[in-house]
Amino acid sequence: MDLAAESELDHYLAISRAVAGEMDLQNVLNGIAGAVKSKLLEYHHLDVAVVTPGDKSKHFALETGIETVWNRDGEGRPNALAPVRQVLSGEIGNLVTGDAWTDPRFHFDGADDAPIFEANLRSRIHVPLTVHGEVIGVLSFSSPERNAYGEDDVRKAQNVADLIAPYFYALNMSDQAQSSARAEGAARGREHSLRHGAQRLTEAMEAERLRLGMELHDQTLADLSSVFRRVSRLAGQPGPDSSELQEIAKAISRCTTDLRGIIENTKPGVLDLFGVTQAIEAQLERATQGQDRKIATKVIDDTDNLLDRSEYRLQLAVFRIVQEAVTNAVKHSECSTITVRLSIEDHSLGIVVANDGRVPLVGWRRSNRGVDNIRIRAALIGARVEFERDPNGSGSRTILNIPCEIVRAGTQGPGLPNEPAAQTSPPSLHHFADSAS
Known part of the structure; x- marks a missing residue:
């Protein structure tokens, strides 16, 4: 192995050491950035577009060097509108340009290409992050200079991508598993709360029915029984007593009022x-x-x-x-x-x-x-x-x-x-x- 190849291998080992043990995707990218710049590839902007595991039609971006709108809102962005859509889909093996400003492959109807101009991204290298034959993302290096990259730079970029792809895959799957676990735990908590709440409400409704039954038994039923006895007594007498009838009418009115109040509270x-x-x-x-x-x-x-x-x-x-x-x-x-x-x-x-x-x-x-x-x-x-x-x-x-x-x-x-x-x-x-x- 010649000295140049040995030196390059040392740089790849440095990248591996920089990302080892990291549990955050952005920290992994920052570790890559420090180990690559001035040793393997010169760049002005480094970013990774990672396919969203839950929705493979979208991706999210991580950046270092310059922050653009690709990463600013933290939301998933459609793969179909990404300037690197051909690499994300696996249609082509890589994408290299000497001037992204004028390259038609980056600009199409609805293209998410504004950062290319805003961040002055001229020369660009885009290589896939591949795991088990599936593209899980795209690693991109950019420079403000035109025609800054050659074939050897593309080779180095792909080597870096192949080295870090398993890290990104593992961490992305871990994040998804944790999110799923949190969502499942929250759903279980809500289900338990609703089930417990429904049980408590049922108990409260049962207690309310018991209270209504006691009110009907202790008050309204007792009043109606008294009215029945008085009417029965009057029925056995030769002539009704008008004052007695008035008292009975008042008692019936009270029962009616009490029943109406109970019914209104119930329905x-x-x-x-x-x-x-x-x-x-x-x-x-x-x-x-x-x-x-x-x-x-x-x-x-x-x-x-x-x-x-x-x-x-x-x-x-x-x-x-x-x-x-x-x-x-x-x-x-x-x-x-x-x-x-x-x-x-x-x-x-x-x-x-x-x-x-x-x-x-x-x-x-x-x-x-x-x-x-x-x-x-x-x-x-x-x-x-x-x-x-x-x-x-x-x-x-x-x-x-x-x-x-x-x-x-x-x-x-x-x-x-x-x-x-x-x-x-x-x-x-x-x-x-x-x-x-």
Whole structure:
């Protein structure tokens, strides 16, 4: 072996030592750069286009020397638009030019060729990174001088590419495996959370059914039994007592009112007929009636009734979350105002339930089951929920954010089956209340 060949081999060994043990692709390229320049090849710009394992129609770029748009955004770029597309596809064994500015092989309709001019890349060598007979990327050397490279330089560039290809292949596969593992772990975590959330929600619904059964048994059924006994007694007497009949009528009215309240809490009929905003208004009115203090309420919808065009399950989930937040505020905060605002910000639908009440920590602990129900319902519809307290303890907010793509996923145009049929004279809430009574 002559001295020149021995010296060249030493340079390849130096490259191997420079990249040994590196676990980052950019660090591998930086190690190559230091070992190649001034020893094997002079260059102004060194880059590697690496085929994306998950989508082989795209590639990502790593650069050293000068950073261009090829590497700046970090996104995969289409192979079909790359100036080195023929090498990436394996159509040709390498690509060499004395002046890339004027070489038509680099410039075609839609070509990603702007950096060639911006970084003054004139002479260029492009050789494939090949593993198991498959091109996994392209190694490129560039110089601002015209006709800077000859056949011997192409040979050296290919030797470097053959030396580093296994590193790039192994590290790229390792990155893909780690990404897949992270994605699988995240998916499993979401699945576990949703399964646990669904179980918790089912338990909460079962507890609610038990509560309703107890209310019907202990209050409404007892009242109806009393009415039955009084009517039976009157049936055995010669003439009815008008005062007794009036008392029975009042008892029946109370039972009817209690049943209507239970039914309204179980199935929000206003939501079915009038939409989310008016259902929330009706819920605010029900929740604040009969309190020992006056509570002013307001609903502000800046979304042009977007929720009313979404899937019913989403509408119902939002209504239940707002219902729980309002109930917590009325029971625990001693508030004098409750405001519900719907708005669109940063590609998400925001629902904020705010009150000006006192926010002691014990109050939030007492409503722990309700807060958990809110979190579970939010998770089941892919929403994010936050609870904020005023630093001075004089108010709190429940903030629900739903990505707009989730809201719009089930939106419907006018006249679609799940929308209420159009009416010539839309009923009012007062009309609904009158008919329900």
